[in-house]
Amino acid sequence: MLMKKLFLSFFTIPLLAVISLASCSDKSIPSDKKEIMDRFLAGTLDESYVPAAFFSHYPGRTEGEAAVLAHLEFFLKSDMDILKVQFEQSVPRISGLDTPEAWENLEMIPEDFYRPTLEIVSRLYEITGKNVYVLPTIYNPYQVARQSLREPNIILAAKEHPEELKALLDNYRTALLWLVNECKKIGIEGFYMTTQGGEKKFYELPGNFYETYIRPYDLEIMGECCKDTKMNMLHICDWEGTYDDLTRFKDYPGQIVNTPFNLDGKAFTLQDGVELFGRPVLGGLDRKGEINTLSAEDVGAMIDDVLGNAPKGRTMLGAECTVGSAPVANVNAAVQAAHRRR
Numbered sequence: 089m090l091m092k093k094l095f096l097s098f099f100t101i102p103l104l105a106v107i108s109l110a111s112c113s114d115k116s117i118p119s120d121k122k123e124i125m126d127r128f129l130a131g132t133l134d135e136s137y138v139p140a141a142f143f144s145h146y147p148g149r150t151e152g153e154a155a156v157l158a159h160l161e162f163f164l165k166s167d168m169d170i171l172k173v174q175f176e177q178s179v180p181r182i183s184g185l186d187t188p189e190a191w192e193n194l195e196m197i198p199e200d201f202y203r204p205t206l207e208i209v210s211r212l213y214e215i216t217g218k219n220v221y222v223l224p225t226i227y228n229p230y231q232v233a234r235q236s237l238r239e240p241n242i243i244l245a246a247k248e249h250p251e252e253l254k255a256l257l258d259n260y261r262t263a264l265l266w267l268v269n270e271c272k273k274i275g276i277e278g279f280y281m282t283t284q285g286g287e288k289k290f291y292e293l294p295g296n297f298y299e300t301y302i303r304p305y306d307l308e309i310m311g312e313c314c315k316d317t318k319m320n321m322l323h324i325c326d327w328e329g330t331y332d333d334l335t336r337f338k339d340y341p342g343q344i345v346n347t348p349f350n351l352d353g354k355a356f357t358l359q360d361g362v363e364l365f366g367r368p369v370l371g372g373l374d375r376k377g378e379i380n381t382l383s384a385e386d387v388g389a390m391i392d393d394v395l396g397n398a399p400k401g402r403t404m405l406g407a408e409c410t411v412g413s414a415p416v417a418n419v420n421a422a423v424q425a426a427h428r429r430r
Contacts, residue, residue, distance in 0.1 A: 272317065279313040326348035387418045
């Protein structure tokens with residue numbers, strides 16, 4: 089434990105200096121990553137520099153200072169322009185849901201359940217928040233319920249136990265709102281807001297699953313995320329299924345939108361995203377694609393083609409979700425190619 093603390097102290101001493109020196113090769117580009125993102129959102133960032141951000145999970149390093157170190161290492165090695173904090177704290181699994189009594193006595197979590205996550209966010213903000221936007225990931229209650237109930241039970245509950253399901257989602261909403269507001273108290277200025285539950289498979293179910301169990305919670309929690317903040321990302325997650333249409337999310341908040349790479353098997357481009365949402369977009373690379381298999385040199389070389397077809401001044405290079413299997417050298421090569429774009 090002592091060695092970890094000493095390493096963390098040593099590791100973070102040069103961190104802000106490294107951050108402040110990023111991108112200084114061109115005097116027209118700010119040296120502060122917050123200012124880079126501010127100019128990007130304002131449409132005044134020199135188009136020779138394309139902001140970039142990729143995200144990864146950190147298996148075995150999801151708690152405490154191990155999680156803090158994992159995030160810092162990936163951030164520094166990739167040189168991306170924001171620091172997104174992964175949402176790794178899971179709720180207890182609920183089982184034995186084969187009787188009405190079990191549904192009536194669902195296990196609820198306390199309002200401050202996500203305090204361990206808040207501590208990770210707080211430490212990362214303490215270290216980097218002066219120069220970098222630290223964006224905690226915020227799930228919707230359905231995504232939390234998937235951890236506790238599993239999807240088949242949620243679908244069954246929507247048909248047979250709707251009031252009990254809503255009570256559980258309300259409980260998860262309370263904890264998520266607590267986390268959002270506590271993050272804002274420590275100085276967080278934006279969030280990575282993620283939605284699931286609007287995929288094609290749910291529109292094929294009878295009833296109004298999305299309208300009842302997804303959209304109202306999304307809009308309430310995301311609205312709170314965006315209140316008195318300025319750098320929020322909307323992530324429409326396709327990890328668990330495909331979409332056939334994204335117009336249902338058109339009025340969702342967020343200054344930048346991160347969309348799926350395709351809809352129902354058809355490409356959904358960065359230009360499509362800008363035209364639909366009227367906002368800057370994050371993406372361009374398939375998380376399952378070439379960034380995982382090419383050499384770092386070849387990854388860097390393909391970025392010109394990706395960005396050559398992207399809306400200028402409205403594109404932030406990234407993927408449609410985490411790139412956990414991509415070597416960090418490949419991520420860095422993609423980021424550096426975006427930063428050097430001419």
